[in-house]
Amino acid sequence: MSTDSTSRGGLEDVVAASSAICYLDGARGVLAYCGHDIHDLARNATFEEVCYLLWHRRLPTRPELGDLHSQLAAARQLPDGVLRLMRQLPPGDGMDALRTLTSALAHYDTEAASTTADAQYRKAVRLTARMASLVAAFGRLQQGRGHVEPDPVLGHAANFLYMLTGERPDALSVRAFDIALILHADHELNASTFAARVTAATLSDIYSAMVSAIGALKGPLHGGANADVMRMLLEIGETATPDRAEEYIRAKLARKEKIPGFGHRVYTTEDPRATHLRRMSKQLGARTGSTKWFELSQRIEGVVTGAKGLYPNVDFYSASTYHTMGIAIDLFTPIFAVSRVSGWTAHVLEQYANNRLIRPRADYAGPPYPQAWMPVEAR
Ligand SMILES: CC(C)(COP(=O)(O)OP(=O)(O)OC[C@H]1O[C@@H](n2cnc3c(N)ncnc32)[C@H](O)[C@@H]1OP(=O)(O)O)[C@@H](O)C(=O)NCCC(=O)NCCS
Numbered sequence: 001m002s003t004d005s006t007s008r009g010g011l012e013d014v015v016a017a018s019s020a021i022c023y024l025d026g027a028r029g030v031l032a033y034c035g036h037d038i039h040d041l042a043r044n045a046t047f048e049e050v051c052y053l054l055w056h057r058r059l060p061t062r063p064e065l066g067d068l069h070s071q072l073a074a075a076r077q078l079p080d081g082v083l084r085l086m087r088q089l090p091p092g093d094g095m096d097a098l099r100t101l102t103s104a105l106a107h108y109d110t111e112a113a114s115t116t117a118d119a120q121y122r123k124a125v126r127l128t129a130r131m132a133s134l135v136a137a138f139g140r141l142q143q144g145r146g147h148v149e150p151d152p153v154l155g156h157a158a159n160f161l162y163m164l165t166g167e168r169p170d171a172l173s174v175r176a177f178d179i180a181l182i183l184h185a186d187h188e189l190n191a192s193t194f195a196a197r198v199t200a201a202t203l204s205d206i207y208s209a210m211v212s213a214i215g216a217l218k219g220p221l222h223g224g225a226n227a228d229v230m231r232m233l234l235e236i237g238e239t240a241t242p243d244r245a246e247e248y249i250r251a252k253l254a255r256k257e258k259i260p261g262f263g264h265r266v267y268t269t270e271d272p273r274a275t276h277l278r279r280m281s282k283q284l285g286a287r288t289g290s291t292k293w294f295e296l297s298q299r300i301e302g303v304v305t306g307a308k309g310l311y312p313n314v315d316f317y318s319a320s321t322y323h324t325m326g327i328a329i330d331l332f333t334p335i336f337a338v339s340r341v342s343g344w345t346a347h348v349l350e351q352y353a354n355n356r357l358i359r360p361r362a363d364y365a366g367p368p369y370p371q372a373w374m375p376v377e378a379r
Contacts, residue, residue: 010265012265016189016194016358016360017351017358019189019347020034020057020350021033021034021054021057021186021188021343021346021347021350022034022187022188022343023035023188024187024188024266026264026266026267026269027268027269028269029267029269029270029271029272030272031187031272031273033050033053033054033185033186034053034054034057034058036053036059038182038183038273039275039276041053041182042179042182045182046156046157046178046182047155047156047157047178047181047339047342048065048069048072048155048156049065050182050185050342051068051072051128051185051342052064052065054185054186054343054346055121055124055342055345055346068125069155071122071125071129072125072128072129072156073129073150073152073153073154073159074129074152075125075126075129075130076129076130076132076133076150076152076159077133077149077150078130078133078134078137079105079108081104081107081108082104082108082134083137083147085100085101085104086134086137086141087141091142093330094135094331094333094334095214095217095218095223095224095333095334095337096218097138097334098131098134098135098138098214098334098337099211099214099215099218101134101138102127102131102134102207102211102214103208103211105127105130105134105207106205106207106208109123109126109207112207113205115203115352117349117352117353120206120348120349120352123206123207123345124206124345124346124348124349127206127207127210127341127345128156128341128342128345129156131210131338131341132156132159132160132163132338133150133163134334135160135164135331135334135335135337135338136148136160136163136164137163138331138334139164139327139328139330140163140166142328142330143328145166148162148163148166149163150162150163155174155178156178156181157174157177157178157181158174160177160338161173161174161177164327164331165326172283172284172287173284173325176283176284176321176325177325179276179280180277180318180321180322180335180339181338181339183273183277183314183318183339184273184314184318184336184339184340185339185342185343186340186342186346186347187314187340187343188266190222191216191217191219191221192213192214192216192217192222192223192340193340193343193347194216195212195213195215195216196209196210196212196213196344196347196348197347197348197351198212198358199212199213200347200348200351200352200355201351201355201356201357202357203352203355206348209344209348210341210345213337213340213341213344214337217333217336217337217340218333220260223333223336223337223340224333225260225261225313225315226261226315226318226319226332226333226336227319227329227330227332227333228260228261228315229260229261229315229316229318229319229320230319230322230323230329230332231329232259232260233293233296233319233320233323236248236296238292240296242295242296242298242299243299245299245300245303246299246300246302246303249300249303249304250303250307253303253304253307253308259300259304259310260315260316261312261313261315261316261317261319262304262308262310262311262312262313262316263310263313264311264313267311269311270311270312271311271312271313271314273313273314274311274312274313274314274316274317277314277316277317277318277321278297278298278312278317280317280321281294281297281317281320281321281324282294284321284324284325285320285324293320293323293324294320297316297317297319297320301316318332318336319332322335
């Protein structure tokens with residue numbers, strides 16, 4: 001058994017599945033869901049339309065979209081047992097809580113073990129609705145504030161912000177959050193989606209696949225990077241000048257440290273999602289009367305792109321966008337999951353529909369075979 005001699009590890013450029021969901025051209029900076037360009041979707045779509053697109057491979061008609069709205073709204077309520085468990089967890093990381101509570105949701109889903117295509121679809125809808133409720137409820141709890149029940153009249157983005165803040169969100173915040181959800185919804189065989197597909201391919205249940213995905217998303221090389229970007233910006237300092245930010249980044253690069261929010265396995269040019277998040281970071285900053293985080297971010301981008309030829313990825317400007325919206329850092333990566341659950345479930349449904357166990361091989365690099373057996377006293 002041998003690997004391709006040109007392989008750099010990490011399954012780089014390995015095609016591991018055939019999928020009709022996401023088209024990605026890293027050299028040209030193209031991202032499309034089922035043929036629909038991400039720029040078009042970010043300009044025109046709602047997150048609900050994108051969910052439908054990912055699950056059905058086509059945009060919904062008005063009645064179909066209305067039905068999906070109703071299904072999502074009807075599924076938002078969290079089981080009491082899950083809310084109780086949330087309150088019992090010791091204070092800690094948002095992704096740890098999301099992992100545990102998503103797993104707990106399965107215990108309250110009477111269809112959890114059902115394998116019919118219809119039941120799997122209903123579970124995809126429920127998971128998408130409830131992951132948003134979980135993250136908003138967890139955010140409230142972290143702030144020591146009471147639980148806010150979902151409002152079935154509101155769309156997905158507006159309801160999330162309402163459940164998080166307890167206040168009716170304004171139109172600009174809703175649209176910005178909706179766009180952020182659209183941009184994060186799917187990204188081909190990224191690490192968490194691959195983890196979900198590997199779990200689903202054993203014919204394990206969709207909740208287990210989501211728990212695998214959440215575990216993979218948490219890492220700082222994947223979804224965890226958005227929180228790391230904000231921690232870095234805060235370390236640079238609220239009152240720092242762009243020159244100070246440049247000095248900080250140059251020192252970090254000189255120490256050969258990675259800058260969170262930059263680089264990508266697939267894109268060798270601008271990540272098309274970053275284009276929208278950059279604009280939103282500036283726009284939301286201007287509304288609050290301070291574009292400070294945007295200006296620091298922009299200088300950092302200039303330094304990293306100039307010095308390393310690396311472009312900002314989806315996590316870089318989402319950090320200042322969420323922070324400007326008043327969202328706590330601990331919720332940044334869970335919010336990534338609130339969106340990506342749509343893509344994870346779409347991929348899991350696709351995997352179930354045409355399944356074969358995913359079981360690659362390793363290039364053995366251990367002690368030569370065979371080794372002589374030594375009794376424990378003789379070792
Ligand atoms: C996204 C990421 C994991 C891709 O990893 P990858 O394809 O395995 O690329 P590598 O980590 O092997 O990086 C290739 C080279 O670029 C450098 N590099 C990559 N990302 C970098 C970053 N963010 N800052 C500084 N240097 C970086 C590496 O040090 C490496 O340099 P070398 O060849 O001199 O050793 C990587 O770019 C990264 O760690 N980025 C920061 C975390 C992040 O933002 N993750 C979110 C991704 S959406």
